[in-house]
Amino acid sequence: MTNTVYDVTTFNGTVSPQTDIGKVINEIIADIKSKQTSQNTRPGAVIYIPPGHYDLLTRVVIDISFLTIKGSGHGFLSRAIHDDTSDTSNWFEVQPGSSHIRVKHTDGNNEAFLVQRSGAPAEVGRLNGVVFQDFCIDGVASTKPYVEGNHKIGISVQSDNDSFRFEGMGFVYLTQAMVVRGADACGFTNNFVAECGTSISLTGASQVAKITNNYLISAWAGYSVFAENAEGILISGNTVLWACNITLINSNRCTISANKLLSNFPSMIALTNGSSENLIFGNHFRRVYGDGTSTRYDDLFGLVHINGSDNAVTANQFSYSVPAADITPSGAAPTIILVAGGNRNYLATNNIRANLDVKVVLDSSTTKTKLLYTANGDQLQAHTNDYALVATP
Amino acid sequence: MTNTVYDVTTFNGTVSPQTDIGKVINEIIADIKSKQTSQNTRPGAVIYIPPGHYDLLTRVVIDISFLTIKGSGHGFLSRAIHDDTSDTSNWFEVQPGSSHIRVKHTDGNNEAFLVQRSGAPAEVGRLNGVVFQDFCIDGVASTKPYVEGNHKIGISVQSDNDSFRFEGMGFVYLTQAMVVRGADACGFTNNFVAECGTSISLTGASQVAKITNNYLISAWAGYSVFAENAEGILISGNTVLWACNITLINSNRCTISANKLLSNFPSMIALTNGSSENLIFGNHFRRVYGDGTSTRYDDLFGLVHINGSDNAVTANQFSYSVPAADITPSGAAPTIILVAGGNRNYLATNNIRANLDVKVVLDSSTTKTKLLYTANGDQLQAHTNDYALVATP
């Protein structure tokens, strides 16, 4: 019978995996395809990447279902701390490790891994159950805030897909870590993304993605999670740092819960372009001031920004501590929650602690917002009369 | 020393694993037992299932502790989409994959895996730390809604057990995916169950099961999670779809939190037969109308149905969108929460969005229900005067 377990270090490729792991993995995929030749005999395979440093010169293209690529550790080491330290000559390690892929394309591509298969209608090309597990994708060199730093993308899925998994992965110094177009039931769990531009990007229209139990640490020009036209994402139990920015565009019935969120910037969660019926509850929002500068949002944008209807923002803790001198526009009262548009948004039992006079703001177009024990009377700034307030005593 | 690492493809069994993986695993278990012969020398073993298609003709019977059965991927592919597509001749894959077991018993049994060991008193037979990880159990052929479709059961645990694990598994086209009787500290995490009748069934009396971070996608005649006489289940961070139905019978002090729930039917969470002191909070309930028909519950049953006391239903979002013509009984105002019995149930800061006039209903036998910012005055339908309402403004 056919062996379905590959190891990049023992596969007889045309180059060594240290020289170009991309080429090796492509050759393994070609080998799998040469052996799995009918539609009923394609269970896929597992490709193991043992601990080691591997350069990737050639983009991997995955066009088979049920492929698991697996290493033995996310291997994170802070490249930024390294780059910011004047003398690292006595350090023991100076780059990431474990099953560590250094992205150094010589083929003109940006993606380390591209998952794509064509077919019409979409079901024909649809890919199922591809798994990325426990290895490290490293952009090697970049500069803050990493977006457009090196244009490198860790993993990009660009055709119809179902039940993919991203688990235990490490990502560092990439413009984008994970991009999935048209995701159906795509799970991201236990990953460690740090020093990247954007951590997770769900483009096209996605359904019921699940983003749980991750560290997502990205800088101020990208996004922690970006989604457009999404239905029913679950974002729960994550620690999201540095420039936490979860932006949902025209996305509905998502839930963002029980996350620890920290940012040096406004727009920690934004529901835009009519995003409706989302639930934001039980998150801890910490806003400080420090590493990085950005003019992308000013302090009137809101830590939570809502432009949509029937969203619930419940039982969150806001801990705001920014020096008055660092507020923009100068002298403004920073906005904790901005309801910029929409009807019947429901804000209940949120607790705000701030070093400054901060506001919950309702723009003039909004109607029937309910504020229940979310702000005291002084904290509400309503540019409409069409709301209900039960003030925090 | 004794080797404790087995691979179904390299073990010298009497049949090939492709022919009957059930027989091979039983022979491996017999081999383990022949080598681990005293009560102090039974650490168990790990059985690896590489990617491949394997038929199971013979039921596996596990009667040793500390056995790990492990593959390299959940391998899900939608058999229903396949069966519903008229022409799949140009598809690349037409069945599930990765470490893929096709359940095709010729031994008259229903369970692919039965875990059972006798002994009296119960501690004698008690099994510990069995693990099912990262493989696919596939019922091969079935019809919606899968209950009584083929009578097949993925894994059934039928004797006293402690600290079992179900992780990263895939299940498809089974009447029941996982059944555990008398579970103590049984963990279900990161599984992908789809197109099954019932996803998880906790029969007998269980203690502190933990169901986290799963996709549970089952049809309208079974259950997403069924439990009877359970104490302290934690159901958190799951995405539960299609016909979300979590039913707890005489079960107490459970918590159902931070889940994304979607159903085409009523009874998304039911606490029945006196189930008390449970906590249902921070869930997103989405009710739509579409695939499937069922007369099991009408629209007066409630998306949340409570017959018990001192339960808390807090900070949930309800998003209801069903055409008026599809409501049963015809013309009725659909029930979002039905408190059918019990005392002192506590409903607070729930947000309801509905396309129809919907109700929160208190039956006549109920007492001292508290409704705090959970319904507006028009939405409450109380068949008792013994309640307290703070209406949503």
Add this chain to the structure above:
Amino acid sequence: MTNTVYDVTTFNGTVSPQTDIGKVINEIIADIKSKQTSQNTRPGAVIYIPPGHYDLLTRVVIDISFLTIKGSGHGFLSRAIHDDTSDTSNWFEVQPGSSHIRVKHTDGNNEAFLVQRSGAPAEVGRLNGVVFQDFCIDGVASTKPYVEGNHKIGISVQSDNDSFRFEGMGFVYLTQAMVVRGADACGFTNNFVAECGTSISLTGASQVAKITNNYLISAWAGYSVFAENAEGILISGNTVLWACNITLINSNRCTISANKLLSNFPSMIALTNGSSENLIFGNHFRRVYGDGTSTRYDDLFGLVHINGSDNAVTANQFSYSVPAADITPSGAAPTIILVAGGNRNYLATNNIRANLDVKVVLDSSTTKTKLLYTANGDQLQAHTNDYALVATP
């Protein structure tokens, strides 16, 4: 190229792993260091522990980054049930299993695994990405409540560290299971800790630890989670039993959410020494009376004890059931939440069910506590007038 995959049973060590797995792992680490000799060629390695019983006579010292130590199962079996049973002669297994390490030092140390590397400044010694996964550390013999029972420690990390992982591990009969000093982004997930003194201890100052999806079962003299000077811990989705005691000392902006908590004793969550801006929400607190006795706290200490400011305690369920005769001091009304000190603590939509007259207590030094639908008028015991109450109807 260098092999980075080790197996303790095939490595050519000076002793067998059954005799002293500690010595074998130290020899493997020495081998790794002899082969990874420059700061750019240290990706680490993976050490596999197959199922088996292994004695550890020598402490393992880990002083390299990116080491993964991995087994095939947590292997838990209740040593306490075994020790409490008069006749176990007919049991099938009588000790834990899977990849099972018995801690039996002959070297005078307490830690099975010590992770430590010196260096000044701290970045020089800083260790990254060490992973402990899926094996069992067993203290072999102990007595309840396990603290100071045998002084044994499972894993202790004592120098600067980043992005460590503890996953799928089992711990039993240890004074301390996991101790991490100065943790940065340290993840604990899916572990099974039982019959230990303290489950997780975060000493020194830590940042953004993440404790998710674990079973933590410890006795009454230690802690489920102990942290001092911590910033931003996320404790979510855990089942914490027996003597649930999460104590945060001078720790800020942590979140404790969606956990199932059970204890036979007071002090289930304590925020002390000015711990502020923490969020405790959506937890299920079950307090009973039974196994074990302790004078550490009396029933006036609170199931939740707060001495700090701006903490939010929201949407929790409290289920209290202790015989009146077992309350200390005798005749006292037990305290559910004690605000012992601090300002502006925010308690909202908590539901209390108790068999006795219980209280939410505000000490005299506290100011501006808000109690919103958390207690009825009779349940509030305020030793100050500086608070706001919206009583549960």
